[in-house]
Amino acid sequence: MTGYFLQAFIYLVAAVIAVPLAKRFGLGSVLGYLIAGVVIGPVIGLVGEETSVIQHFAEFGVVMMLFVVGLELEPKMLWGMRHRLMGLGGLQVVLTAVAVMAVAIWLEFQWSIALTVGLVFALSSTAIVLQTFNEKGLGKTEGGRNAFSVLLFQDIAVIPMLAFIPLLALPDLVDKAQLVATSAAQQHDEISLVAGLPSWAYAMVITAAITGLVVGGHYLSRPLFRFVASSGLREIFTATALMLVIGIAALMSLVGLSPALGTFLAGVILANSEFRHELESNIDPFKGLLLGLFFITVGAGIDFAILWQQLGIILLLTLGLMLLKALVLLILSVVFKIRKSDRWLFALSLAQAGEFGFVLLSFSVQNHVLPTEMVQTLSLVVAISMFLTPGLFIAFEKLIEPRYRVAKSERKADDIDELGTVIIAGMGRFGQVVNRLLTANGVKTVVLDHDISQIDVLRKINIKSYFGDASRADLLHTAGIEEASLLVVSMDNPDSATEVVKYVKKTYPQVKVLARAFDRGHAYMLRSAGADYIQKETLLSALELGADAMRCLGFHPFHVEQQKNIFRRVEKRSSDVLYQAWCDDSSGERFDNNYRKLFIELEETIKQEMVKDRSDKHATSERGWTPPPKGYDEILEGEEPIDSIPTIADGRITP
Amino acid sequence: MSEIKKRILLLLAHPSQHRSEVNIPLFEAAKSIEGVTAVDLYGEYPRFDINIEREQQRLIDHDIVIFQFPLYWYSTPAILKEWQDLVLEYGFAYGADGVALKNKLFLCALSAGGKEDAYKSQGYNHFTIRQLLAPLEQTASLTGMRYLPPLALFGARTAIEDNRMSFYINNWQRLLKALVEDRLDLRKAAKLDKLNDQLDSIIRGE
Numbered sequence: 001m002t003g004y005f006l007q008a009f010i011y012l013v014a015a016v017i018a019v020p021l022a023k024r025f026g027l028g029s030v031l032g033y034l035i036a037g038v039v040i041g042p043v044i045g046l047v048g049e050e051t052s053v054i055q056h057f058a059e060f061g062v063v064m065m066l067f068v069v070g071l072e073l074e075p076k077m078l079w080g081m082r083h084r085l086m087g088l089g090g091l092q093v094v095l096t097a098v099a100v101m102a103v104a105i106w107l108e109f110q111w112s113i114a115l116t117v118g119l120v121f122a123l124s125s126t127a128i129v130l131q132t133f134n135e136k137g138l139g140k141t142e143g144g145r146n147a148f149s150v151l152l153f154q155d156i157a158v159i160p161m162l163a164f165i166p167l168l169a170l171p172d173l174v175d176k177a178q179l180v181a182t183s184a185a186q187q188h189d190e191i192s193l194v195a196g197l198p199s200w201a202y203a204m205v206i207t208a209a210i211t212g213l214v215v216g217g218h219y220l221s222r223p224l225f226r227f228v229a230s231s232g233l234r235e236i237f238t239a240t241a242l243m244l245v246i247g248i249a250a251l252m253s254l255v256g257l258s259p260a261l262g263t264f265l266a267g268v269i270l271a272n273s274e275f276r277h278e279l280e281s282n283i284d285p286f287k288g289l290l291l292g293l294f295f296i297t298v299g300a301g302i303d304f305a306i307l308w309q310q311l312g313i314i315l316l317l318t319l320g321l322m323l324l325k326a327l328v329l330l331i332l333s334v335v336f337k338i339r340k341s342d343r344w345l346f347a348l349s350l351a352q353a354g355e356f357g358f359v360l361l362s363f364s365v366q367n368h369v370l371p372t373e374m375v376q377t378l379s380l381v382v383a384i385s386m387f388l389t390p391g392l393f394i395a396f397e398k399l400i401e402p403r404y405r406v407a408k409s410e411r412k413a414d415d416i417d418e419l420g421t422v423i424i425a426g427m428g429r430f431g432q433v434v435n436r437l438l439t440a441n442g443v444k445t446v447v448l449d450h451d452i453s454q455i456d457v458l459r460k461i462n463i464k465s466y467f468g469d470a471s472r473a474d475l476l477h478t479a480g481i482e483e484a485s486l487l488v489v490s491m492d493n494p495d496s497a498t499e500v501v502k503y504v505k506k507t508y509p510q511v512k513v514l515a516r517a518f519d520r521g522h523a524y525m526l527r528s529a530g531a532d533y534i535q536k537e538t539l540l541s542a543l544e545l546g547a548d549a550m551r552c553l554g555f556h557p558f559h560v561e562q563q564k565n566i567f568r569r570v571e572k573r574s575s576d577v578l579y580q581a582w583c584d585d586s587s588g589e590r591f592d593n594n595y596r597k598l599f600i601e602l603e604e605t606i607k608q609e610m611v612k613d614r615s616d617k618h619a620t621s622e623r624g625w626t627p628p629p630k631g632y633d634e635i636l637e638g639e640e641p642i643d644s645i646p647t648i649a650d651g652r653i654t655p
Numbered sequence: 656m657s658e659i660k661k662r663i664l665l666l667l668a669h670p671s672q673h674r675s676e677v678n679i680p681l682f683e684a685a686k687s688i689e690g691v692t693a694v695d696l697y698g699e700y701p702r703f704d705i706n707i708e709r710e711q712q713r714l715i716d717h718d719i720v721i722f723q724f725p726l727y728w729y730s731t732p733a734i735l736k737e738w739q740d741l742v743l744e745y746g747f748a749y750g751a752d753g754v755a756l757k758n759k760l761f762l763c764a765l766s767a768g769g770k771e772d773a774y775k776s777q778g779y780n781h782f783t784i785r786q787l788l789a790p791l792e793q794t795a796s797l798t799g800m801r802y803l804p805p806l807a808l809f810g811a812r813t814a815i816e817d818n819r820m821s822f823y824i825n826n827w828q829r830l831l832k833a834l835v836e837d838r839l840d841l842r843k844a845a846k847l848d849k850l851n852d853q854l855d856s857i858i859r860g861e
Contacts, residue, residue, distance in 0.1 A: 569704070625741075629750075632750055632751075
């Protein structure tokens with residue numbers, strides 16, 4: 001037990017120190033984790049032997065990442081990108097594999113070895129690339145989207161590769177292995193449902209598993225989540241999310257499929273669910289930590305002894321590989337018309353080998369396709385190319401992007417920013433009206449509410465909304481607060497509404513926050529929390545009802561309208577003064593004497609303004625619609641206005 | 656850089672700006688000229704609750720007042736009438752102490768759907784554009800302002816299709832610049848029915 005604590009502590013310390021430092025130097029978190037791994041592994045030697053065990057565990061981070069990726073992809077969207085997925089992704093894998101194979105054959109390797117190495121190197125690192133895209137906000141760019149479809153294709157392509165590679169087994173390697181392995185236990189220490197099944201049964205099991213996943217995900221997930229959500233226990237929802245991911249990963253492993261792909265599929269199935277954002281924010285912290293752990297193990301797994309021995313050849317291979325991959329990607333970017341800075345982003349981001357490379361390499365050793373010594377070297381090539389990737393991103397950011405950015409800024413700005421989305425937190429009676437007005441005008445909104453029955457009602461009338469507690473920072477994050485231009489806070493709980501405003505204005509000052517206030521005091525709290533626009537929820541409707549009352553009493557409708565405007569104007573004018581008084585009374589007792597006095601003054605002002613008339617020098621109420629004094633026009637008779645006005649000294653007119 | 660001698664207050668009244676093909680481009684073109692304060696009345700007062708103090712201060716701060724609008728029923732859109740009713744107060748714009756606007760220059764820049772031919776006694780609108788704007792001309796007179804005939808853009812619905820816009824924008828900017836730099840022959844201009852085609856003869860020093 002003590003050993004585990006110690007190990008966990010070392011890993012966490014390394015991450016806690018290295019990652020913030022790396023971020024501060026603009027290197028990105030991935031490089032931070034990798035460096036942390038190198039430091040605690042090969043450099044200081046605090047960790048070592050258990051790395052491969054932890055790596056298996058950490059690979060679960062990749063599984064979770066694909067689940068989250070799946071959550072963001074609706075099936076419709078996936079179908080929409082099928083051409084790019086197959087065309088761009090397929091060509092990338094085939095061309096890279098062929099190119100690497102050609103080089104390997106030229107180096108006089110056997111064709112089967114060459115082909116396997118080609119397949120291994122055709123893959124890129126989904127983990128590093130997506131994590132970096134996320135951090136740098138590159139995912140929505142043209143280059144980012146294309147890179148994403150290639151990564152997706154690669155992750156799918158791993159499955160046929162796993163099926164295909166054993167066919168390439170080399171007879172002499174098999175012989176050698178059999179000599180060693182006869183006494184040792186068989187490889188099948190892993191639990192498997194499908195071991196020893198005939199192929200037709202195997203196919204049926206797989207079909208059944210996937211069908212179960214799709215059908216279950218579609219029909220069972222919603223009642224399950226609703227049942228859990230109605231308990232109101234946040235940790236149980238988190239547990240459910242974890243249960244789901246782990247369960248699917250287990251099921252896929254049992255039937256011999258890739259867990260990562262299984263969870264990806266589950267994510268896609270759940271992408272349409274109203275629980276999507278809540279699920280994502282529940283999984284996200286686990287995903288982040290496990291991915292970090294994975295990167296650390298990559299760093300820690302670098303075998304410096306072998307690296308020093310073959311430094312030259314490994315570096316040559318790594319750089320050659322990255323150059324080759326970038327070249328293939330550049331050619332594809334020309335064919336698929338990816339332009340400008342996006343072309344470079346596309347080519348540079350995918351020019352490394354990936355984590356599935358490790359999987360394939362160890363798999364090929366097990367299946368006697370590649371010799372062990374060779375795999376050790378190739379693993380280093382994979383690891384180092386991953387290590388160099390953050391550097392490529394930095395190069396892209398510092399060298400390539402600025403060159404294109406200059407050209408971009410010369411373009412005239414668009415009239416309307418259609419891209420900006422609005423997040424509406426709280427879909428009660430208030431938020432709904434806001435949402436209806438916005439969506440009716442073609443504004444895209446993301447709607448959050450923590451009341452599941454409310455979400456149900458909204459779904460029934462075709463309003464897309466998501467279950468989740470908007471006072472949680474992570475949920476706002478997954479709802480896309482970074483890219484949103486407005487946040488409407490219309491949650492029923494005044495305190496959590498204030499908290500949300502405070503958090504968002506502090507963390508994302510560029511987001512305009514519009515908040516609904518419960519009453520005057522809440523309005524002041526929201527204002528001091530930094531809300532940009534505040535409406536008191538009942539003020540305007542109460543004013544309308546008051547106006548109805550006046551009309552019932554026989555006041556002229558237009559007069560009523562004017563008095564309403566005056567009320568609103570005076571209220572607005574005095575609110576600054578009252579707010580100041582409210583702020584000064586920070587003793588906790590908000591309604592002390594000074595404030596009360598000011599409030600009474602406000603009431604008095606409103607009354608005065610209402611009864612003011614023309615005769616008053618400062619009249620504002622009916623100003624402009626009252627006629628001039630009687631007899632004023634007699635002075636104009638027969639005179640030229642321009643000249644006559646200054647010369648009037650007639651006692652009849654009094655100012 | 657040319658010198659600013661006069662300051663222009665340009666008041667735009669257009670209630671349907673997302674449909675505008677003529678007035679908004681002209682309004683935008685005016686903004687780029689130094690010395691012009693461009694005010695979008697419907698934008699500032701969507702509820703028609705015009706701030707009288709502020710509008711009067713604006714008038715005091717400028718030498719030239721221009722109403723810019725699409726012609727609605729031979730007159731200005733509603734908010735400009737509201738603006739006149741409220742801002743041109745007794746005691747400010749007219750009456751014993753009402754000298755705030757005295758000697759300022761006033762003109763209209765308007766667009767009209769009808770063809771120019773329609774605006775004459777034989778045309779279907781029966782009156783010239785200057786005749787139709789008589790209430791404004793008299794308002795200017797009573798408030799002591801110097802009145803200039805309008806810059807009127809006819810056939811506004813097809814201005815873009817006929818490729819007339821760049822010509823209009825150019826003329827509009829020439830006029831505004833001349834006003835700011837005080838290069839307009841006011842005496843000559845005041846006699847015209849509209850400023851449209853006579854810019855060459857009334858603008859000096861180009």
